[in-house]
Amino acid sequence: MKDIRIWDGPSRPVSGGEPELTRRSFLRTGAAAVGGMAALAAALSPLRELASDDIPNFDQFLQKHYKEMTVAEMEQALERIRKKVEDRYAVRPHLRDVKPMEGVEFVYALNLSRCIGCRKCVHACVAENNQSRSPEIQYIRVIEMPRGTLDVEKGNHHYDHPTVPDANHFYMPVQCHQCANPPCVKVCPVEATWQEPDGITVIDYDWCIGCRYCEAACPYWARRFNFAKPNLPKDQLNPNMSYLSNRPREKGVMEKCHFCLHRTREGRMPACVEICPTGARKFGNVLDPKSEVSEILKTKRVFVLKEEVGTLPRFFYYFDERYPNTLDPDALAIADRLRAEEGDAYGCLPGASGPRKDFVAASTPEWWNGARA
Amino acid sequence: MADPPHIAIDGAPQNCNGCHQIFRSNSPAGATLNYHQEIRLQHGLNNRCVNCHDSQNRERLTLRDGATVSFAETPQLCAQCHGTVYRDWERGTHGKTLGSWITNSDARRRLSCTECHNPHAPKYEPYKPLPGPNTLRMGEQVACPAHGADEEQSPLLRWLREMDPKQRDHPTTNGGRP
Structure with a gap:
C-alpha cells in the first residue's frame, strides 16, 4: 500500500532517491508557475500598451542635458522631435530652441480690480501650449473669492454663474509665479528644471524623471503632471513651438506655465495677455523703466501671493484704488455689509471717509508714531 | 476708431454731416429719436449727446473748453472726467496692449478708450x-x-x-x- 501523506510540507529531497512527486505537489508547483507567469504578464502589460513612438529611441536615450548639448547636438534633438511630431500629428512643426534676450527679466502683473473671471486666459493657454485635452491639463486656475478677504481657502475653482463677474466675489487667477527663489528647482533630484537668465523657470521634458517632488514643493500649485499619455487632437496642435516650452510632452513628465517663452522671447505677448478682454493682465521687462510692469511696481499697490514663504515671485497682483467706485450701488451695498460685519478700520471700503483714528492710534507701535512726528 | 466713423444708410456710405447739416437737432435728451435708436446711452450723469459730440460739426468731438478733437483723439475727451484712469492709461497701467511687450517695438499697439468701452454705455457687459x-x-x-x-x-x-x-x-x- 502506498504511503499517503496528509501534510504536503516543504518538499525535500528524499535521501537515496528522486524527490517524490505527489499529485498535490505537482498541482501546487504548477499553480505557482501559472500564477508567476500571470504576474509577470501583468507587470509587463503596460509595455504592450506602448505605441511604437512611445519607446525612446537610441538617440533620445543618449541625449544630453539641455545645458550640455552643443549646437549640433541640439539641432539633432530638434530634428528628432520634429519627426516625432510629424509622425504623430501629421504637421511639420516650427520647432526651435529660443534663447533668452540680453537685459530682460520678465515680470507679470495682474489687476484684480479688472479681472472678471471669464476664464478666457485658461483656454487660450491650453490652445497655445499644446496641453493634454483628456485628461485635462491647465496651467491657470481662476479662483473666485468672496469680497473682503484674501484667504484662498475660501476660494472656489468651480464657480458656474450664468454671467461673470458676480457682484459678491472677485477673481484671482493663479499660475506659475516664476519665483526668483524657486523651491521647485531646489528639490529636483536630476536638475531637469532650472531658472533661466530672463527669470523663467523651465523644464527639459526629456530629462524629467517624473518624481513630482517639484509639484509637492510649489506653494502655488503651479506644476502639472502627465499621469496619462497626453491626448491632443491633431487639428488642435499649435505648430509654433520651442524645446523648453510647448512642444508635445510625454506621459510621466512635469509641465507648467513658462510665460509662453516661444512667444515672449521673440518680443510677443503671452497668450493669456493677448486674450484678456479687460486688460487685467500686464507683462513686460522689469529692467526697462518705461515698461508697463515697471510703472505698475512704481505707482500701484502690489502684493505677491504667500509672501511669507520667501519664494520672491515675479508675479504681482494689484488693485486700482478707485474701484469699486462709489457710483456703483452694488459695491456700496457690499461695502455697507462688510463694514457692519467686520468693521473698516483702514477705511479702504468704498464710501469710507478714511481710517478710523482710534484704530490707528491703538494699533500703531510707539516707534512708528515717533517716526511720523 | 475710424475718423470720422464710417456709417451707411440703406447700404450707401454717408458721413455724419450729410444729415446733420440739415437736422441741427441740439440734443433732444430722452426725446423720441428717428435715427440712432440703437444707441443706449447709459453713461452715468453724462446723458446729453452734445456733452461729447460737437453740436456744429458732428464729425468732431467737443471738449469742455469749446475746442474740438477728432474721433481718433477720444482719450483727451474722456480724460476730462476720468482723470485718474487717463493717468493710468498714459502710464500703461490701465488698458490693453497688444503685439509686443518691447516698449519701442513697431508691433506694439495700445488700445484707446473706445476700442474696449462702448462710449455710450462704458460699463462692461457681463460675460458668460x-x-x-x-x-x-x-x-x-x-x-x-x-x-x-x-x-x-x-x-x-x-x-x-x-x-x-x-x-x-x-x-x-x-x-x-x-
Whole structure:
C-alpha cells in the first residue's frame, strides 16, 4: 500500500532517491508557475500598451542635458522631435530652441480690480501650449473669492454663474509665479528644471524623471503632471513651438506655465495677455523703466501671493484704488455689509471717509508714531 | 476708431454731416429719436449727446473748453472726467496692449478708450464664463449618485477607473465584497 501523506510540507529531497512527486505537489508547483507567469504578464502589460513612438529611441536615450548639448547636438534633438511630431500629428512643426534676450527679466502683473473671471486666459493657454485635452491639463486656475478677504481657502475653482463677474466675489487667477527663489528647482533630484537668465523657470521634458517632488514643493500649485499619455487632437496642435516650452510632452513628465517663452522671447505677448478682454493682465521687462510692469511696481499697490514663504515671485497682483467706485450701488451695498460685519478700520471700503483714528492710534507701535512726528 | 466713423444708410456710405447739416437737432435728451435708436446711452450723469459730440460739426468731438478733437483723439475727451484712469492709461497701467511687450517695438499697439468701452454705455457687459476645470486634481466636485455617498472623490482615481475596461462596469469602492 502506498504511503499517503496528509501534510504536503516543504518538499525535500528524499535521501537515496528522486524527490517524490505527489499529485498535490505537482498541482501546487504548477499553480505557482501559472500564477508567476500571470504576474509577470501583468507587470509587463503596460509595455504592450506602448505605441511604437512611445519607446525612446537610441538617440533620445543618449541625449544630453539641455545645458550640455552643443549646437549640433541640439539641432539633432530638434530634428528628432520634429519627426516625432510629424509622425504623430501629421504637421511639420516650427520647432526651435529660443534663447533668452540680453537685459530682460520678465515680470507679470495682474489687476484684480479688472479681472472678471471669464476664464478666457485658461483656454487660450491650453490652445497655445499644446496641453493634454483628456485628461485635462491647465496651467491657470481662476479662483473666485468672496469680497473682503484674501484667504484662498475660501476660494472656489468651480464657480458656474450664468454671467461673470458676480457682484459678491472677485477673481484671482493663479499660475506659475516664476519665483526668483524657486523651491521647485531646489528639490529636483536630476536638475531637469532650472531658472533661466530672463527669470523663467523651465523644464527639459526629456530629462524629467517624473518624481513630482517639484509639484509637492510649489506653494502655488503651479506644476502639472502627465499621469496619462497626453491626448491632443491633431487639428488642435499649435505648430509654433520651442524645446523648453510647448512642444508635445510625454506621459510621466512635469509641465507648467513658462510665460509662453516661444512667444515672449521673440518680443510677443503671452497668450493669456493677448486674450484678456479687460486688460487685467500686464507683462513686460522689469529692467526697462518705461515698461508697463515697471510703472505698475512704481505707482500701484502690489502684493505677491504667500509672501511669507520667501519664494520672491515675479508675479504681482494689484488693485486700482478707485474701484469699486462709489457710483456703483452694488459695491456700496457690499461695502455697507462688510463694514457692519467686520468693521473698516483702514477705511479702504468704498464710501469710507478714511481710517478710523482710534484704530490707528491703538494699533500703531510707539516707534512708528515717533517716526511720523 | 475710424475718423470720422464710417456709417451707411440703406447700404450707401454717408458721413455724419450729410444729415446733420440739415437736422441741427441740439440734443433732444430722452426725446423720441428717428435715427440712432440703437444707441443706449447709459453713461452715468453724462446723458446729453452734445456733452461729447460737437453740436456744429458732428464729425468732431467737443471738449469742455469749446475746442474740438477728432474721433481718433477720444482719450483727451474722456480724460476730462476720468482723470485718474487717463493717468493710468498714459502710464500703461490701465488698458490693453497688444503685439509686443518691447516698449519701442513697431508691433506694439495700445488700445484707446473706445476700442474696449462702448462710449455710450462704458460699463462692461457681463460675460458668460468659459467652462471650469475638469482636470485630474480639480475635476467636478460632485458625488456620483449611482456610486453612493462613499464614492471616490478623487478625480484622478475616478479617471483611472474609467480608463480601465475591467472596472468600467464595476463601480464598487468596497474591494469587491458583496
